[in-house]
Amino acid sequence: MPTTRRRKTRPQRLASVSPAELEWLTGKPQPGANRFWIHTRGDAKVARCRALVLEHADLIPPGRLPLLQRDLAFWGGHHADN
Numbered sequence: 001m002p003t004t005r006r007r008k009t010r011p012q013r014l015a016s017v018s019p020a021e022l023e024w025l026t027g028k029p030q031p032g033a034n035r036f037w038i039h040t041r042g043d044a045k046v047a048r049c050r051a052l053v054l055e056h057a058d059l060i061p062p063g064r065l066p067l068l069q070r071d072l073a074f075w076g077g078h079h080a081d082n
Helices: 019-026 043-055 065-075
Strands: none
Touching (some): 043 065
């Protein structure tokens, strides 16, 4: 039987920054942050984080950008395994 029920669309993911992402950008602990988020790798995470760095550059303290770039290279798999 047909229904009039419709799926709700989810908001854009870039519209909101998770506490873990905010913690990564600023370097300051955030309440409610997923402490295991930092261990996730992959192209999707790297693309998301690159977009966060561009979108929220005002949140990044001076001197933190090299650390963020090093994290992105590591998560993207562009590091040498020993």
